[in-house]
Structure formats: structure tokens, C-alpha cells
Amino acid sequence: MTYCVGLRLNTGLIFMSDTRTNAGVDNVSKFRKLFTWSVPGERVITIMTAGNLATTQAVINLLEERSKIPDERNPTFLEAPTMFQVATIIGNTLKECVRDQAGEGPVSESPFSATLIVGGQIKGMEPRLFLVYPEGNFIEASEETPFFQSGETKYGRPILVRAFDPAMSMEAAVKLLYVSFDSTLKANLSVGLPLDMHVYTADTLEAGIQRRIEPDDEYFNQISSGWSDALKVAFDALPDFKF
Template identity: 60%
Template sequence: MTYCVGLRLNRGLIFMSDTRTNAGVDNISTFRKMYTWCEPGDRMMTLLSAGNLATTQTVVSLLEEHSKAVEDRQPDIMKVPSMFEAARLIGQTVREVIKTASDGGHQSESGFGATFILGGQVAGGAMRMFLIYPEGNFIEATEDNPFFQIGEHKYGKPILVRAYDPDMSFEMATKLLYVSFDSTLKSNLSVGLPLDLQFYEVESLKKGYERRIQATDPYYREISDGWSDALRSAFNSLPDFERD
């Protein structure tokens, strides 16, 4: 399993993903789930992935191969005219990869499922973010639906719903995501450190701040311990139950 979040702010986009791909007593491995395509001044796109690892790797590899191929090779994520077309391209690629993988008949298409979050901006267009489903269709983030989660999302969602504000700074949004991920990490073994963090500032058309967060990261430890203490303090401050 995994956990990835894309958050839409007035200032831009912020992405965070974990790196765990397997979890067990003696079977723990990591793999990067955040990918970026950038041509400064022209486009900046970030993709987060969750689901079958073979499917997500194949989708990303195909997108990479087409972007580095000769001029007449299409489609190419580095040449699509808009974020909408980029989402449609990725959706088509996901659908084709899953169909090809399941044609052998040994496993249904659901076993090869993968979900993606795509966010960024192409010159001449607006900053946009999409959630792309295994079927290849997608939806867009809006003011009413300003963030997307994929993977093991239920533990980290409550704090996002309660504390999100579109006017947040990147720093405040990062703190929010740290809490969301810490709640998930403490509740599910299939999500694990290190975490990858990235900012995109609207209209910049270039890669923003990036960071890999390890278990020893001082700020992560401070947030994790502080959130536990704050929850305990808030719980103790609530009125006690009294039997009739």
C-alpha cells in the first residue's frame, strides 16, 4: 500500500508521498512514488502513484520513453498543450498498461490497478491538479474538492478536512501534511518513511522546494511527538463522562 497527497493552495501546489512498497516482518522495501517532468518556463508537472508497482513503473517508464524519443514519436508528455491533455495522456497510458497486463487471463484487471495524482502547469494555461483512476478517467481539484489522496488515506484525512485553508503558506501546509502522514504511519504498517515533499509555486513554471524526510529528520520528530502530546492534552481537557 502507500499514501500520497496533492494539496491545492492559492499559492500553488504541494505534494507528499511515502516510499513503502512492501511491508512484513522480514519484507520491507522502498520505491520512489513522486515523478517530475519540467522544462523551466514552459511546463512543470508532478505525478504521484499508488497501486500495483509493476503497473505504476510501466506507466512512468512509457511516459519517460516517449518524452526522450525522436521528434515523430507520439504521444509526448513534454509536448502536450495543456494539463488536461497531460491527464488524458496518462489516463490512456494507464488503461492500456492494465489491459495488456491482464490479457494473459491469469488475473483480473483489478489486480493491476493503479491510481495517480497529476499536478502542475503548462505555459499559457492555469495551474491544475487531477486524480486519475485505473479506468483512465479523471477528475479535477476545485475549491470544493481542494486536495486528493491516494492509497491508505483514511487515517490522514480528518486533519486535512479540519485544518486545510486555501490561503495557507507552503510552510503551514507542510506542517499539515506532516501531521496527516504521521497519523497514517502510526496506524498502518504498509505506509512508511522516508517521505518525499515538493512545492510548486503558481506561475513559476519551474520545480520548487524539494526534500526527502527520513525517520531521523528533527522537524518530523518534533511534529510527531508534539502532535501526540497535543492530542493527549486535548483529550484530557474534555469533560469526563458521568453516569446517571
């Protein structure tokens, strides 16, 4: 399992994912699930992956391989003129990989499906954020739905629903993500540190702050313990039930 979140703020985009993959309690590994490409001054694109590891790795590798072989008739995701077309190319690539890996042959116990969160900005346009499904179709973040989650979403969702505001600062949004991920880590062992983060500021058109959050990260541990203490204080402050 995994947990990925993409936020669309008025000032840019923030992405965060864990790195844990598991095929049983005795087979736990770490793999990067957040990938960023930039053509400085022209575009920045970030993809986060959730689902079957072989499928997601195939998608990323295929996108990179095709980006090295220019084809005027079929622009790559690093050449497409709009983020909508970027999402379309990535969706088609995902659908292709799911179809090819689930084709004829031995039947796998686990599905070959995957879900992607895709975001970025192309020069002259606004930053955009998409959630891409295994079938290749996708939806776009909007004012009504300004963030996307994939993977193990239920434990970290309540804090996002209650507190996220697209007008909040980047610093506050990062703090919110730390709380959301801490809540998920506490509740589900299939999601684990380290975490990867990319903070993209709108109109910079270059990769922003990228950070790996390790188990000994001072700020993450401060947020984790502080959130636990704050919850206890808030709970004690609520009125007791009367029999």
C-alpha cells in the same frame, strides 16, 4: 500499500508520498512514488503513484520513453498544450498498462490496477491537480475538493478535512501534511518512511523544493511528538462524561 497526498493551494501545489511497498510482512521494500519533470519557463508536471508497483513503473517508464521520441500527430505529456490534455495522455497510458499487464496469461493474486495523482502548470495557465483512475478517466481538484489522496487514506484524512484551507501558507500546508502522514504511519505499518515531497510555487514554471524526509528528520520528529502531546492536552481539556 502507500499514502500519497496532493494539495491545491492559492499559491501553488504540494505533493507528498511515502516510499514503502510490501508483498507480505517479510517482503518490504522502498521505491520512489513521486516523480517530477520540468521544462523551465514552460511547464512543471508531478506524478504520484499508488497501486501495483509493476504497473506504476511501467506507466512512468512508458511516459518517459515516449517523451524522447517526438511525434507531431501524438504529442507527449511534455508537449500537450493544456494540463487537461496532459492528464488525458497520462490516463490513457495508465489504462494501456493495466490492460496489457492484465491480459492473457497466468492470473496474479494481486490486481494490476493503480491510481495516480497528477498536477502541474503550463505557461499562461493556472496550476491544476487531477486524480487519475485505473480506467484512465480522472477528476480535477476544485474549490469544493481542493486536495486528493490515494492509497491508505483513512487515517490521515480527518486532519486534512478539518484543517486544510487553500488560502493557508505553504509553510502551514507542509506542517499539515506532516501531521497527516504521522497519523497514517502510527496507524498502518504498510505506510513508511522515508517520505518524498515537492513544493511547487505557482507561476515559477520550474521544479520547486524537493525533499526526502528520513526517519531521523528533526522537523518531522518534532511535529510527531508535538502533535501527540497536543492531542493529550486537548483530550484532557474536554469535559468528562457524567453518569
